[in-house]
Amino acid sequence: MNIDGKAYRTIWVAEDGWSVKVIDQTRLPHELTILTLKTADDAAHAIKSMQVRGAPLIGATAAYGVCLALRTDASDEAVDKVIAMLAAQRPTAINLRWALEEMRDTVRNIPRDKRVAAAYERAAELCDDDVKVNTRIGQHGLKPILVAAEEKAQGEAVNILTHCNAGWLACVDRGTALAPIYEAHDRGIKVHVWVDETRPRNQGASLTAYELGAHGVPHTIIVDNAGGHLMQQGLVDLCIVGTDRVTTNGDVANKIGTYLKALAAKDNGVPFYVALPHSTIDWTLASGSDIPIEERSADEVLVMTGRTRDGKIVPVEIAAPGSPARNDAFDVTPARLVTGLITERGVSAASREGLLTLYPERAGEAK
Ligand code: MRU
Numbered sequence: 001m002n003i004d005g006k007a008y009r010t011i012w013v014a015e016d017g018w019s020v021k022v023i024d025q026t027r028l029p030h031e032l033t034i035l036t037l038k039t040a041d042d043a044a045h046a047i048k049s050m051q052v053r054g055a056p057l058i059g060a061t062a063a064y065g066v067c068l069a070l071r072t073d074a075s076d077e078a079v080d081k082v083i084a085m086l087a088a089q090r091p092t093a094i095n096l097r098w099a100l101e102e103m104r105d106t107v108r109n110i111p112r113d114k115r116v117a118a119a120y121e122r123a124a125e126l127c128d129d130d131v132k133v134n135t136r137i138g139q140h141g142l143k144p145i146l147v148a149a150e151e152k153a154q155g156e157a158v159n160i161l162t163h164c165n166a167g168w169l170a171c172v173d174r175g176t177a178l179a180p181i182y183e184a185h186d187r188g189i190k191v192h193v194w195v196d197e198t199r200p201r202n203q204g205a206s207l208t209a210y211e212l213g214a215h216g217v218p219h220t221i222i223v224d225n226a227g228g229h230l231m232q233q234g235l236v237d238l239c240i241v242g243t244d245r246v247t248t249n250g251d252v253a254n255k256i257g258t259y260l261k262a263l264a265a266k267d268n269g270v271p272f273y274v275a276l277p278h279s280t281i282d283w284t285l286a287s288g289s290d291i292p293i294e295e296r297s298a299d300e301v302l303v304m305t306g307r308t309r310d311g312k313i314v315p316v317e318i319a320a321p322g323s324p325a326r327n328d329a330f331d332v333t334p335a336r337l338v339t340g341l342i343t344e345r346g347v348s349a350a351s352r353e354g355l356l357t358l359y360p361e362r363a364g365e366a367k
Contacts, residue, residue: 001168003032003214009173010052011060011127013120018071020064024051025169029210030307037061040069040082047089047096050201054170055244055280056130059099062086063123066103067116074115079107091292092253092330093244098279099126127172133277134174136344141180141240141275142187143347144340148237148271149189157190157218159237161227164198164255165207166242166275176275177242178208180342185217193219194230198255200300200327224257228264238271240342246274246281248366250335250350251288256328262337274333274350275342281355286367288332301325 001008011022014036024033026049035051037043043065046052052061069082083100090096106122107115148158160181167175174182184191193212198204205221212219222230230236239261245253252258252274265272285291302325305315319325338350348354356363 001173001211001214009127009131010057010169011064011172013064013124018068018120020061020068022046022052022061023169025053025207026051026305027313028169029206030313037064037068040065040086043068044086044089047086053203054165055093055095055242056134056171056176056277057169058090058093059095059279060123060127060130060172062089062096063099063103063119063126066100066107067119067123070107070116070119074107074112076108079104079115090294092294093280094282095244095277095279102126130172130277131174133344134171134176134179137176137275137277137342138174138179138183140344140346141273141342142183142189144238144240144271144273144342145180145184145189145191149184151237152190155190157192158184159192159194159235161194161196161230161236161239161261161270162208163196163204163227163239163241163258163261165203165211167208167211169207169211170242175211175242176277176342177240178211179275180240181212181217182215185215191217193217194227194236195219195221196224196227196257196261197221198257199224200304202304203255227261228268231264231268231270236265236268236270238273238339239265240273240275243274243276243280244330245285245291246276246341246350246355247285247288247291248281248283248352248355249287250338250341250352250354251291252333252335252338252350253288253291253293253330254333256331259331259333259337262333266337271339272333272337273340273342273347274338277344278359281359281362283362283366288334291330291332293331294329296327296329298325298327301327
């Protein structure tokens with residue numbers, strides 16, 4: 001992604017060759033602040049506090065967290081300990097566990113003095129792979145956009161609704177749900193994106209709108225409750241969202257509020273697509289009801305942070321003092337509401353058969 005003409009990934013190794021740089025997403029869209037992670041605890045804090053967020057990016061950050069830990073202790077015990085610690089930071093996104101298991105497999109059977117170099121090499125591969133996979137998701141996800149474009153009058157944009165942020169900022173580059181949108185825009189197909197603000201943390205308003213704007217993609221921020229109304233008005237041609245975990249029956253966990261959009265889409269005959277890489281499929285779970293749903297601090301509901309007119313970034317309370325709040329961070333959209341899963345291998349039905357058509361090699365382990 002180019003920001004002010006400079007190409008950025010969301011995570012990279014610093015010039016010193018070992019510390020890790022990330023973009024602090026809690027400061028966006030107001031400031032582009034780069035953080036340096038020097039320890040596994042720094043990586044854990046970045047994941048937990050959502051300085052980095054989005055399923056693929058938390059996996060990539062955790063992978064580098066393992067590298068940082070191994071620099072001080074490369075024993076088997078230390079590897080197990082840091083992996084358990086990092087995996088505990090966010091429970092819903094399966095990419096976190098997937099990336100950590102990749103790291104464990106990488107260092108497990110090699111001598112200790114070779115582990116640090118091997119870990120850095122593997123973490124870099126995971127990041128490069130994310131970019132390649134997302135590029136392919138973009139190419140496959142172009143098809144439903146082209147189908148919608150055929151129905152439009154000459155010069156009319158395809159209106160796509162998205163929820164939360166499943167773009168460049170949620171991944172290493174390019175994104176999942178936003179990848180087909182960038183692909184279409186880059187090929188000259190007219191698109192316009194309805195960006196759900198995505199309370200409580202406003203990833204849509206703060207992050208998706210920021211990166212779409214940086215790439216020049218026309219977009220409009222809407223309140224979370226507007227999507228159903230816009231669909232009734234015929235103003236949404238398709239929805240594309242990301243996901244934190246897909247179970248073998250095609251159920252999809254994603255940012256809280258996704259389910260309501262899928263219900264509204266079904267009621268209005270609007271295609272509802274979910275974009276994901278292979279690392280988001282949990283082959284060990286047969287149904288979305290088994291996915292652990294992260295519950296976050298009530299403060300995220302009760303306090304909003306924004307920039308004042310004089311440029312200060314400040315938190316403000318929005319509720320009556322003493323009112324309690326509940327903050328489930330994700331919900332599960334049943335497979336029956338999903339038109340298709342857009343993956344790096346193509347678009348499939350949201351079902352066991354659909355997933356196994358794309359990933360036949362997983363048949364033996366799929367629950
Ligand atoms: O809590 P977040 O901001 O990490 O949630 C992110 C999402 O829900 C994304 O849609 C999901 O991780 C897919 S990212 C490509």
